[in-house]
Amino acid sequence: MNRPKVYIDGKEGTTGLQIYERLGSRDDIQLLLIDEDKRKDLEERRKFLNEADLVFLCLPDAAAKEAVTLIDNPKTRVIDASTAHRTAQGWVYGFAELLPGQRQRIKFAGRVANPGCHATGFLSTAAPLTELGVLPRDYPVTCFSLTGYSGGGKKMIAEYEAPDRSPLLDAPSLYSIGLAHKHLPEMQKLAGLDSAPVFVPILGDIRQGMMTSVMLQNRLLNGSPTAQDICEMLSSYYEGQEMVRVLPFGGETPRLATSALAGKDYLTITVSGHTDQTLLTAQFDNLGKGASGAAVQNMNIMLGFPETTGLNMD
Structure with missing residues (x-):
């Protein structure tokens, strides 16, 4: 052959x-x-x-x-x-x-x-919930995403890895603060939303790694599910998938690290929260699954x- x-x-x-x-x-x-x-x-x-x-x-x-x-x-x-x-x-x-x-x-x-990398993280959690009828299409979604600098290409990599780089690069930085990031069209369309999410990315002093979070008020969701309910929904939705894995509810560590899956090609979803509010976080490598x-x-x-x-x- x-x-x-x-x-x-x-x-x-x-x-x-x-x-x-x-x-x-x-x-x-x-x-x-x-x-x-x-x-x-x-x-x-x-x-x-x-x-x-x-x-x-x-x-x-x-x-x-x-x-x-x-x-x-x-x-x-x-x-x-x-x-x-x-x-x-x-x-x-x-x-x-x-x-x-x-x-x-x-x-x-x-x-x-x-x-897109940010879109991957956002859609992995938002799109299933609209598909399942839980997230209303007119929900005012907000999202933030922490990313490594390698996604910015050779110029940004050189800037961060230069021996005489600016000390301002030591701290995380907001960018695309005009709220018009180039990934927004796909984020809105593939999530089935009536309007684009309010989205801000955050650039960190790490080469590879990404963590994208969506925050929800459960009372505004159809059926008012709890965070644990949402975790179970996503677990069922992605059952059997090798490259998207939903972690058990309540098993999260006190901190989620942006670089936890650097060098890996799969994505994990952590669902946190309680009866009233839910935090959905996708962790992956911006150059891997991203x-x-x-x-x-x-x-x-x-x-x-x-x-x-x-x-x-x-």
Whole structure:
């Protein structure tokens, strides 16, 4: 049997490098590698894009849109890691566990949009609750998300790891305080909300790791469930999933660490609270289930490999 040909367009970026690390030693695919001196050559890229059975686009939004126009081989399937196509018609959202039938949609899709990292954390808890009819679509949702600096790419990594860096980087920082983060459209659409959540991300002095929290007033939810009820709902919703795991209610430690799942490719959900209020927290690696790990999971689904092949699930 011929091995599927896979090409990473943008292998030099943070996400592309992480995908390459997960694929480089696999013998069940044929990884196509462009010459370094030709990686920005349009015609050379076009050749690789059309030769591959599956392409990862690890590019800025505009470049990702351009890359799609270069593909005229109807058999070339695409996973786009940029923001460009996450709410676009004709593209399947690449979060297999999120909604009923989503894994099958990914399996047969020609175009898959890999989720944003903050969106992954938010949707993992909010989307099931709207799907179950517990979270009203007009609920005024608020969310905050702590993240490692590696998600900002090479420039931000260099800024944080410079020997003469600013001491202001030692402390967490709010960003996107204009409340217009680029992940909001997918967060609203995939969660089935009438309006976007009020969302603020927080950048920390850690290389990898992410923790996204949603806070709910239980009296405003349909049926007024307790926090424990919500934990049981989510546990049932994700039952049997390897890459999204709901932790037992009441077993949380006094602190949740942002970097707890750094280097891992799965996500855990902790449900805390009481009768009146609920805190939902997703912990994962911003470069794992939040980016490259999710992309490789989607590739495995699309090409018919066991879903966690090449991923760190320990």
